[in-house]
Amino acid sequence: MVEALEAGFYRIFRFNPCVAVHELRMRMRGWRPFVVLLAYAAVASSAAVLAWMPLALEQHRFGPRAMEIGRSTFVALAHTQLTLILLIVPAYAAGAVTMEREKRTLEMLRATLVTPSDIVTGKLFVILAFGLVLLITSVPVASWCILLGGVAPEEIFYVYSYLFSVAFFGAALGMLYSARMRRSMGAIVAAYGTLITISVLSFIIPMIIAEALLGGVSSNPTLGVEVAFWVVLAFSAVAAWMVFLIARAVAARVLARGRRWTPTGLGLAISLGLLAVAVLASGPLVRAVSRLSITAFVILNPYAALAALMEGDIASLVVHGAPGGGHAPTGLQFELWAVATAIFLLLAVALWGGATTAFSRRHE
Amino acid sequence: MIELRGLTKRFGNLVAVNDLSFRIERGDAFGFVGPNGAGKTTTIKMLATLLSPDGGGANVNGHDVVKDPEAVRACVGYMPDFFGVYDDMKVWEYLDFFAAAYRVPAPKRPDLIRDVLELTDLSERSEEYVDALSRGMKQRLCLAKTLVHDPEVLLLDEPASGLDPRARIEIRELLQELVKMDKTILISSHILPELSELCNKIGIIEGGKLVLAGDVKEISAQLAGGLRLIIRLGNRIEEACGFLADYPSIASAQLGEDGAVECVYNGAEGDQHSILTALVQAGFQVQSFSEEATNLETLYMRLTRGVGS
Numbered sequence A: 001m002v003e004a005l006e007a008g009f010y011r012i013f014r015f016n017p018c019v020a021v022h023e024l025r026m027r028m029r030g031w032r033p034f035v036v037l038l039a040y041a042a043v044a045s046s047a048a049v050l051a052w053m054p055l056a057l058e059q060h061r062f063g064p065r066a067m068e069i070g071r072s073t074f075v076a077l078a079h080t081q082l083t084l085i086l087l088i089v090p091a092y093a094a095g096a097v098t099m100e101r102e103k104r105t106l107e108m109l110r111a112t113l114v115t116p117s118d119i120v121t122g123k124l125f126v127i128l129a130f131g132l133v134l135l136i137t138s139v140p141v142a143s144w145c146i147l148l149g150g151v152a153p154e155e156i157f158y159v160y161s162y163l164f165s166v167a168f169f170g171a172a173l174g175m176l177y178s179a180r181m182r183r184s185m186g187a188i189v190a191a192y193g194t195l196i197t198i199s200v201l202s203f204i205i206p207m208i209i210a211e212a213l214l215g216g217v218s219s220n221p222t223l224g225v226e227v228a229f230w231v232v233l234a235f236s237a238v239a240a241w242m243v244f245l246i247a248r249a250v251a252a253r254v255l256a257r258g259r260r261w262t263p264t265g266l267g268l269a270i271s272l273g274l275l276a277v278a279v280l281a282s283g284p285l286v287r288a289v290s291r292l293s294i295t296a297f298v299i300l301n302p303y304a305a306l307a308a309l310m311e312g313d314i315a316s317l318v319v320h321g322a323p324g325g326g327h328a329p330t331g332l333q334f335e336l337w338a339v340a341t342a343i344f345l346l347l348a349v350a351l352w353g354g355a356t357t358a359f360s361r362r363h364e
Numbered sequence B: 001m002i003e004l005r006g007l008t009k010r011f012g013n014l015v016a017v018n019d020l021s022f023r024i025e026r027g028d029a030f031g032f033v034g035p036n037g038a039g040k041t042t043t044i045k046m047l048a049t050l051l052s053p054d055g056g057g058a059n060v061n062g063h064d065v066v067k068d069p070e071a072v073r074a075c076v077g078y079m080p081d082f083f084g085v086y087d088d089m090k091v092w093e094y095l096d097f098f099a100a101a102y103r104v105p106a107p108k109r110p111d112l113i114r115d116v117l118e119l120t121d122l123s124e125r126s127e128e129y130v131d132a133l134s135r136g137m138k139q140r141l142c143l144a145k146t147l148v149h150d151p152e153v154l155l156l157d158e159p160a161s162g163l164d165p166r167a168r169i170e171i172r173e174l175l176q177e178l179v180k181m182d183k184t185i186l187i188s189s190h191i192l193p194e195l196s197e198l199c200n201k202i203g204i205i206e207g208g209k210l211v212l213a214g215d216v217k218e219i220s221a222q223l224a225g226g227l228r229l230i231i232r233l234g235n236r237i238e239e240a241c242g243f244l245a246d247y248p249s250i251a252s253a254q255l256g257e258d259g260a261v262e263c264v265y266n267g268a269e270g271d272q273h274s275i276l277t278a279l280v281q282a283g284f285q286v287q288s289f290s291e292e293a294t295n296l297e298t299l300y301m302r303l304t305r306g307v308g309s
Ligand SMILES: Nc1ncnc2c1ncn2[C@@H]1O[C@H](COP(=O)(O)OP(=O)(O)OP(=O)(O)O)[C@@H](O)[C@H]1O
Pocket: B011, B014, B016, B034, B035, B036, B037, B038, B039, B040, B041, B042, B043, B081, B190
């Protein structure tokens, strides 16, 4: 029974889970994971308590602001968690393969029937599972924020799934460097360096463009239909290519071997079909994008995206270039969540593929 | 069965393995000998599909190492020259992991692991952590790991390096056991006597080239007739060296470091005196004339002298 399941799993996904199982055994053994877990929970909840305390003390004087308490506490909790995730997950991933290189265990592993994707994907998933466990430890604190008021239950889902997409992105980025480089130290430094560069550039470039070319951040113009058209076209082309690659790979695994044209044909058909749907839907899409302000690209900064996701006035400033009062309209929050999460997930998938390719090209 | 056809590997300008061709039949134990940097590890890595050749090719059990690496890996057990072990892992978990990596179905693994632990004399240690094992035990564990998918071909890169004499003997006995199991084995080493007892075939590599390959018995038999003569002279040493090299029953003559002429005699047994007579007649002042039995070790020293350095 187990054997049949295992064989079936292997046949469909061509994935040998032995590296994942082994990684799980090694990473979850002993006291280290619990110390990290405990530290994570302690830092995240103390940040929440520190944000809550002064507000709670003030509450006696400003009764009507009671609504804000839960919200501010939740904002502090989310930002602290983002920082912790960005610190922990890329470092774990960056050491995953290089550590085996340093200990000279990788060569023997590569001489077995394990594939580069078994190794990279297996290790990535275990790190991701650990990231998920870290996030889950703080869910009780988030629920407490709901009780304090000012936080909607679906917001918890938005924020946690967004944090998970950032964790996936960080893990895939670390894994890419781990697959390419020889030393763990170098890979960790490179991963942090890339994260910092992305954060800084995604913040500065939209500002510079807005300031220098478009007459200042204060006016914060929107993209306009023409730019929006090209943006949508470029994104569709990239998306169609990725869909083609994925569909072809899946088709090649599911279909019988030998007939080599079928996976390519199927991939092409699916990809072109989706592209056609995209073309049909491009009118509203282009219109939506054209209303975006130039600073919307700041969403590539993980902190800016989180801030926009949770705070309405930031959101409308960033997206539509005009500060709107109060909380974000629910529609806008959903859009922001979808876009930010999708961007980080897509980047993560691309980096994951890149890590697998880099690993298979490298000789030990 | 292992077959090399003009296998070549370059690292920049350095030709690490140069046009290597030989065959190892099923059931053979092939000793692959050469000094440091000769290209043994590079050759073995190409056979284990960890490095791609720059020229020529190789087959393992009929599978091409470049075209069908997966089939090659499935039938090869590879033990690297340097390796590490995972921390926080028990002996049986280590073997279970490698069995899974070779896609041995889960229900079959416990029996296989028990067998290889017994073979490598590690049965009592199966619950111990691998990083706590001694060097010799780690080496045996690594050998156990190469056997866990029951491969027909074993590629062992210096399996006894860094071990004390007792552990070396244990490894050798274990290898003898494997030879009896009708596996095709390639063992590298830079110590020849260690292999000459274990292997039925020997290949000597130097500077990436095969210097000599063949049956251990044949090579030994060839050498049994070949005696080493050490001749000390009072004068005209260089000239005597040339004279001896041209002499019909002498295969080669060289000037040794201590000023004596060393030559390999392959004439009839008991006829060495004719050389002495010829030397004296030619007017050389012979001070001493002695012979030394040759063995594989001295042959190895002679064949690989100075080529690499
Ligand atoms: N990755 C590499 N890059 C550059 N040169 C290499 C590399 N690997 C090996 N070499 C060179 O190739 C030559 C052959 O090395 P190899 O390791 O195959 O020798 P060896 O016979 O195994 O020696 P030893 O007995 O020391 O293990 C050496 O000169 C070595 O410096």
